[in-house]
Amino acid sequence: MLEPLFGVLALFPSADALLKAIPQVKERGFTRLEAYTPYPVHGIDEALDLPKSKLGILVFILASLGAICAFLFEWWTSTVSYPLLTAGKAYNGWQAWVPVMLEGTILVGTFTAALGMLFVFNRLPFFGNPMLRSKAVDEITRDKFALVIRPGDGGLDTSAAIAALRAAGGQAIEVVPAPHYRRAGLAWWAKVTAGIGAACLVAGYGTAWAIRTFPTTKPMVEMENQPRLDAQAPDTFFASGRGMQLPPVGTVPRAFMPVLATNPDQGGKALVDPLPVTARVLERGRQQFDIHCAVCHDKLGTGKPWLDSTYEAQPTDLQSSTIRDASDGYLYWVISKGFASMPAYAADISPNDRWAIIRYVRALERSQDAPARDVK
Amino acid sequence: MSVASRVRSALPPRFAEPAGGRPRVAQPHVRPPLWTVHRTLWALVALGGAGIVAAWFLAGAQRFWVNWLMWLVFMVCLALGALFLVALQHMTGARWSVPLRRTAERIAALTPWLVPVAAIALFSLPVVFSWTQPDAASITPLVLKEHWLNRPFFIIRLAVCLGLWVLSYVVLVRGSVRQDVTKDPSLTVRLRRFSPVFMILLALTITDFAFDWVSALEASWYSDIFGVYLFAGAVTTAIAATLLAVMHLQRRGRLPGVTGDHVYNLGGLLFGFTIFWAYIAFSQYLLQWYADLPAEVFWYVQRTSGPMGLVFVLLGVGHFFVPFLALMSRADKKSPTRLKWVAIWVIFMEFVDVFWLISPIQGGGIRLGWPEVSFAAFFVAAGLLVIRRALSLGEDMPTGDPFLAAGLDFHLR
Numbered sequence: 001m002l003e004p005l006f007g008v009l010a011l012f013p014s015a016d017a018l019l020k021a022i023p024q025v026k027e028r029g030f031t032r033l034e035a036y037t038p039y040p041v042h043g044i045d046e047a048l049d050l051p052k053s054k055l056g057i058l059v060f061i062l063a064s065l066g067a068i069c070a071f072l073f074e075w076w077t078s079t080v081s082y083p084l085l086t087a088g089k090a091y092n093g094w095q096a097w098v099p100v101m102l103e104g105t106i107l108v109g110t111f112t113a114a115l116g117m118l119f120v121f122n123r124l125p126f127f128g129n130p131m132l133r134s135k136a137v138d139e140i141t142r143d144k145f146a147l148v149i150r151p152g153d154g155g156l157d158t159s160a161a162i163a164a165l166r167a168a169g170g171q172a173i174e175v176v177p178a179p180h181y182r183r184a185g186l187a188w189w190a191k192v193t194a195g196i197g198a199a200c201l202v203a204g205y206g207t208a209w210a211i212r213t214f215p216t217t218k219p220m221v222e223m224e225n226q227p228r229l230d231a232q233a234p235d236t237f238f239a240s241g242r243g244m245q246l247p248p249v250g251t252v253p254r255a256f257m258p259v260l261a262t263n264p265d266q267g268g269k270a271l272v273d274p275l276p277v278t279a280r281v282l283e284r285g286r287q288q289f290d291i292h293c294a295v296c297h298d299k300l301g302t303g304k305p306w307l308d309s310t311y312e313a314q315p316t317d318l319q320s321s322t323i324r325d326a327s328d329g330y331l332y333w334v335i336s337k338g339f340a341s342m343p344a345y346a347a348d349i350s351p352n353d354r355w356a357i358i359r360y361v362r363a364l365e366r367s368q369d370a371p372a373r374d375v376k
Numbered sequence: 377m378s379v380a381s382r383v384r385s386a387l388p389p390r391f392a393e394p395a396g397g398r399p400r401v402a403q404p405h406v407r408p409p410l411w412t413v414h415r416t417l418w419a420l421v422a423l424g425g426a427g428i429v430a431a432w433f434l435a436g437a438q439r440f441w442v443n444w445l446m447w448l449v450f451m452v453c454l455a456l457g458a459l460f461l462v463a464l465q466h467m468t469g470a471r472w473s474v475p476l477r478r479t480a481e482r483i484a485a486l487t488p489w490l491v492p493v494a495a496i497a498l499f500s501l502p503v504v505f506s507w508t509q510p511d512a513a514s515i516t517p518l519v520l521k522e523h524w525l526n527r528p529f530f531i532i533r534l535a536v537c538l539g540l541w542v543l544s545y546v547v548l549v550r551g552s553v554r555q556d557v558t559k560d561p562s563l564t565v566r567l568r569r570f571s572p573v574f575m576i577l578l579a580l581t582i583t584d585f586a587f588d589w590v591s592a593l594e595a596s597w598y599s600d601i602f603g604v605y606l607f608a609g610a611v612t613t614a615i616a617a618t619l620l621a622v623m624h625l626q627r628r629g630r631l632p633g634v635t636g637d638h639v640y641n642l643g644g645l646l647f648g649f650t651i652f653w654a655y656i657a658f659s660q661y662l663l664q665w666y667a668d669l670p671a672e673v674f675w676y677v678q679r680t681s682g683p684m685g686l687v688f689v690l691l692g693v694g695h696f697f698v699p700f701l702a703l704m705s706r707a708d709k710k711s712p713t714r715l716k717w718v719a720i721w722v723i724f725m726e727f728v729d730v731f732w733l734i735s736p737i738q739g740g741g742i743r744l745g746w747p748e749v750s751f752a753a754f755f756v757a758a759g760l761l762v763i764r765r766a767l768s769l770g771e772d773m774p775t776g777d778p779f780l781a782a783g784l785d786f787h788l789r
Contacts, residue, residue: 043788
């Protein structure tokens with residue numbers, strides 16, 4: 001029985017000889033032709049009537065997507081998710097995003113070109129290409145150019161094909177049989193998965209072992225050892241002998257205006273809650289209260305601490321009439337400056353958050369002593 | 377049958393001519409289709425010249441000199457870009473471009489004309505340059521630059537630049553033309569040795585020219601990359617002009633053997649240098665935007681706000697995105713119509729670039745009116761006359777170059 005046929009192959013010594021042979025073979029009625037060359041040959045697409053590759057369009061679309069994604073990513077991180085003013089620029093400083101967009105374009109474009117060529121258009125992985133079993137494959141990958149006549153719908157007249165190739169100047173003509181081809185089965189995929197898994201394990205454990213065995217070896221120290229002033233560390237650069245400098249006298253951090261009044265009753269009168277009445281403010285107040293206040297004043301503000309009795313201080317009952325009758329400004333002063341054994345929170349809680357906490361304390365008070373109309 | 381095509385069909389085919397070149401004298405008479413174009417160009421020169429004179433009296437000295445400087449810079453870009461292309465071909469030993477080299481050499485014929493245009497431009501020194509103004513002595517950055525920005529040294533530098541450019545033009549182009557007759561291959565070797573020297577000279581002189589004649593208009597401003605910026609635009613323009621001239625000659629059958637593959641390669645170069653220009657232009661902008669130093673950034677503020685901001689956007693879109701997208705695919709670079717329009721567009725955009733660089737020193741909006749149109753008519757028509765005359769001289773290809781046959785045999789496969 002005849003083996004199934006892949007095609008009839010002939011070798012040509014140069015790209016020009018190959019390009020000259022193609023029309024001659026076509027004239028004899030063979031239309032399904034394939035060429036195998038050691039390097040890309042200009043003009044072979046036209047000679048073989050190959051359609052224009054769609055790879056370029058694919059790369060263009062995906063590279064544009066790369067640019068758009070980089071833009072959206074930069075915009076989202078620096079303007080929406082965590083608005084950050086850098087070097088006095090506006091939030092939408094698109095100029096700074098262009099290099100990232102360029103890199104995104106190139107990254108996605110090159111990966112699409114390489115992977116798209118290999119996996120989308122050349123349909124790899126494909127094992128057992130019949131050409132690999134031909135005698136000519138060594139020379140094709142070295143310095144010879146092969147033309148293969150593939151069987152059409154009605155099969156292939158082998159002797160006519162050989163004659164056509166010989167007439168066109170082909171050498172080392174051979175008939176390439178099609179191998180029995182099986183798609184990769186479950187066992188193959190299992191082997192591949194196991195192989196990748198094993199490689200990961202070796203790499204992971206190998207790295208862990210290397211780090212444990214050579215703990216002081218650092219692959220890159222340039223960033224760690226750069227000449228710089230470290231925070232909290234002594235340094236000889238400044239006369240003060242510290243790396244970190246104190247802020248100039250009389251300056252305050254942005255949005256941290258200190259409370260200047262020394263007396264809570266007088267100082268409290270001058271302070272007015274600047275926040276709007278919204279659910280968001282109350283929610284923020286609840287969050288900050290639970291973080292900073294609830295540990296001593298209790299979640300409802302009853303002044304029964306979660307701490308055990310060895311903690312001797314008696315936190316104020318925020319539900320008491322003293323606090324209910326005190327003004328918001330008084331509470332703000334106390335939070336900012338501290339009172340009795342309660343420490344000052346000016347450095348830890350921003351002014352707006354302090355007001356939000358007071359708003360929430362008022363809500364707590366009302367929740368524990370609601371008038372009848374509230375629960376109608 | 378139109379007049380033009382009838383005349384064209386009556387033309388003798390160039391490739392039928394005997395080797396050894398055509399006689400020089402009879403040229404304008406043998407090629408009648410140039411006749412009407414020729415006359416139109418002269419009419420434009422006359423009209424533009426009248427407009428220029430009127431601009432001197434009516435539009436004010438500042439506007440006159442700003443226009444003059446814009447065209448000086450544009451001419452320098454085109455002439456030096458063409459010389460760069462010629463030297464680049466010698467230096468790399470490229471063979472595919474040998475048949476096209478003469479066209480670039482003919483465009484470089486603008487170089488000697490730079491001397492009178494630049495000499496006249498020296499009279500603009502007291503008018504438009506910020507460092508010559510009476511208050512310059514009180515501005516710190518200008519005082520610090522006094523050792524560089526003073527009139528004697530400025531004029532010496534210009535003379536040195538012009539001298540080196542004309543010398544390079546003579547060596548590169550006259551040498552190549554002489555080879556048509558002598559067929560001496562050693563000339564190729566000599567030009568190959570000279571080209572790297574020219575490259576170094578070009579890098580230094582074009583940087584100096586860009587600093588002296590463009591940045592120094594606002595002498596407080598500085599940008600180290602500015603010479604490269606002008607260079608990138610110059611090469612882009614020169615490639616576009618060469619492309620246009622080559623296709624023009626090709627249509628008339630004057631470049632037998634030059635195929636779409638040669639033109640395709642020029643299109644590829646144009647595409648590449650478009651990207652190079654954008655890279656340099658954006659690098660300069662990004663650095664100054666990031667640093668945001670008052671001494672630098674005012675220059676960009678002038679050029680990106682108000683009506684000039686529209687020109688800035690036009691420059692980004694027109695000088696980069698349009699040619700970039702229009703020349704991206706392989707089919708685009710194979711279409712002569714596409715290449716022709718992109719080349720014209722790129723040359724126009726380079727002028728927009730020069731306009732954007734220089735015009736804002738007058739302040740206040742976009743100055744675009746009859747003086748600008750007159751200057752454009754005069755310089756475009758005069759420049760075309762110079763190039764056309766150069767193209768009508770001697771051989772259309774370097775027939776004495778030993779690599780001409782190899783260059784004509786160039787195919788993309």
